[in-house]
Amino acid sequence: MKEACHFNADGSVDCRYSATVQILTDAGRDRVSRMDFSYPEEDTFTLIDASVRFPDDPAQPPMKAKVDVRTEPNPYLGFSRNKTTSLAFPHLRKHAVIRYTVKHRYAAIPYLPQVTRMLAFHPDAERLDAYQMTYTAERPLYYRAQLTDQFRVKTTRDKKKIEVTLVKPRYENYINELPNGYLRTVPYLQVGGSLSAQDNLGAIAKKYNLILRQPLPPDARRVIQSLKGRPAAAQVAEIMHYLHQRYRYLGDWRASNRGYIPFDLAQIEQNGYGDCKDLSIMLTAMLREAGVQARPALVERGLYAMPLAIPGATANHVIVQAKIAGRIEWLDPTQYFYAPGYVASDLQDRAALVFTPESKVIVDAIPVFSPRQEQRVERNEIFTAEGQATIHERQVRMLGEELAALFQAERDHGVESINLSLCNAAANENAQCRVERDPTRYQLPDVYRVNIQAEDRHALTRIADSRYLYLGSPYPTVWDDFNRYRREGGLTDIYLGEPRKLLLRVNLVGQGISAAIDACRLRSRWFDIDIAGEKTTLGYRYSKQITIKTPWISHADIMQPAFQTLVTRASHCYDRLNFIVNAPGVQAVQP
Known part of the structure; x- marks a missing residue:
């Protein structure tokens, strides 16, 4: 791929892009089945040439692409006049070679005399064998870059030309990463007429x-x-x-x-x-x-x-x-x-x-916000016959990301939809669930209260005639995710959400509860964990508090021995929240 952009004195930019693409797999054929170029109505886009040839059939002359130009649909929550030029190549198959050259004149942006450009190399399913990008201008250009040794940057003495060249083939693609994994650091180059804001x-x-x-x-x-x-x-x-x-x-x-x-x-x-x-x-x-x-x-x-x-x-x-x-x-x-x-x-x-x-x-x-007591949950579970339970749950949600998400969800989906979601989160198989909560409004309150009462028909899992399993920490936990990340060779950084504290207090009422939760107190620069439990005259109660101290955990941190030690100890602490309940039914017992 060869690209060249010239910054004009009036703020417009003239670019020329030439590319040669060879199809190596059936999936690659689907990927280039149609090639789209999107641009604003004010820009000028010109197709110079686009064709496909077949190295396995030298007698077959290059075939021209079919071209379609259309106005794009309006974006979500907006109006636009963007256009798309699409290319479709005939008889594509493996080993076919596509070549195209286009010119794109970017219209000047009002009140932006110093044009800036961003060049970033994100993970991609395409292998980049050769690449060259050239920036030129009538006045000096400046750049800032974070590139790997795969790239070389050259500038002329008068600073009016910057050339970025790929010196060895590049292929970087990511699969099977955790859903909250992101690659925050990618090779990039930013270029502009000045470094001054x-x-x-x-x-x-x-x-x-x-x-x-x-x-x-x-x-x-x-x-x-x-x-x-x-x-x-x-x-x-x-x-x-x-x-x-x-x-x-x-x-x-x-x-x-x-x-x-x-x-x-x-x-x-x-x-x-x-x-x-x-x-x-x-x-x-x-x-x-x-x-x-x-x-x-x-x-x-x-x-x-x-x-x-x-x-x-x-x-x-x-x-x-x-x-x-x-x-x-x-x-x-x-x-x-x-x-x-x-x-x-x-x-x-x-x-x-x-x-x-x-x-x-x-x-x-x-700034990033410091941990706060974002959510506090007080929960009573009264075990009845056949592994069922009556649940009374009181939530106090503090100002933060999760409360904002709840208000946004109610706005988008309605009150009953959110109430059903709250019931499903409070019980494994909810029945006769009733939710009482503060009304939502535009301004988020400092404190938001939710009360839930429900019958859980599957509070416990039967493992024998009169033996049941209580899951206070069902699989998978966040610690299981981190173990999977290390086991499968994860490479991304993990987003945990904004720093916050979550406190859960659970009072279990019933017979035959065999819980023996050891006190657990873990401290690290990523998480703080406090777990404790004790027997009561009516059953058992325990508390779990986790403080998430950082929004991100980097790949380098996850691979540290200290982090693995934390994950191992935290997994052990969470496992103790799962225990056996023998003959859980209670008679005339109140929380």
Whole structure:
């Protein structure tokens, strides 16, 4: 594959791509059965040549590809005018060789004088035998890279040309990884006309401030007037709720290449919707009108963010930094919830490019949140005949990722759907389940309560005539997953969710409970675990608390002997939560 891109003085970019692809397997034939090239309507895409030849039949001349050009369907929650050029090659079979050359002129992005480009080599089912990428410009280019020894980077003395060459074949693909495994570190190169955040984004910051000087829509101004005299935190909560009610999240990219630039405030009001930059600019304007310090910020949204090498190269989302009662908060008006002091997990632990009122661009950081008592569960199980049980469960859910997910799920699927999910989680085979819980609303509460009462028809598993198995820690546990990872040669980093504490207290009522849970206290830089149990006059009770101290565990950490020791000891502790119950029925016993 050979690629070349030239950065033009007007901000547009001209690229030429040439590739030779040979099919080695039947699966490879399916992979290239149709080749799609997607591009915005404002760009110019030209197919120079596309054909297939057959080395096993030299007499067969190359056959031209069938070409289809169409407008793409609108994306989810948005409008666009993107186009796709598709290639379909006739009579594809193993060993066939596809060749194509295309030219793509990328239109200039408004207010972005310094073009940036990101080149990343993610795992792929295709083997890359040869590759060369060349960047050129009329002015000096700068790059930052994290590449393996498979690549070589050369620059000219005047810095107007950067050449990336693959020096040996590359094949890297991943299968059978854990579902929460991700490859966070991939070879990459970022290139641009400057390494300065101000050079790259200063014109955009200035345009944002011009929009922020526009008058607020009348209804938004009325809301701000009604909030005068109230504490800043209360004003922010009302403004967030107002935006959520009045403007829905919907992107409009028709016949425009706005890049990072929002619509004017009056246009957003007229539309009644907007994407992240539109809603964030309106939020910033309303907060400033209310006397709250607020500044737009560009971030990379996702479970993990790449290092900030060239500012702006990876940004894909706009939020707002606000100073509320002396404390910095990060507000995202595109979320379906608002939680004072809380940032969603896909925005934590990353750099943010903040636009000041003076149109300066400063690099700030959104922190990862510290462990908190996120969920507390008190559970009574009264064993009845034939391995059944009556369950009373009280949950206290604290502000965090899991509570936000519950509110989002109810919004998407409805109250009864979530109640059924809660019942199924509380009982192996639920019957006559009743859920009482606090109502959901836009602003997440600090504490959310759930009460569940159910009959579990399969609380215990029969293993003999009058012997049953109680599973306080059913397979597979997270420790089983880590053992499987090491056994099968896992390579990815594992995402655990945001740091949090989970506490479970269980009171078992019944006869013949043979539990003897040893006290377990484990400490590490990844997890803290506390398990204890004791007999009672009516049965047995135990508690389990796990503190997840980091959102990620790297491959290198998982392979450490210290981590394997933790997994082995934790597995032993969890196994003791599974025990035999003899003749579990009780008569007239209350918890």
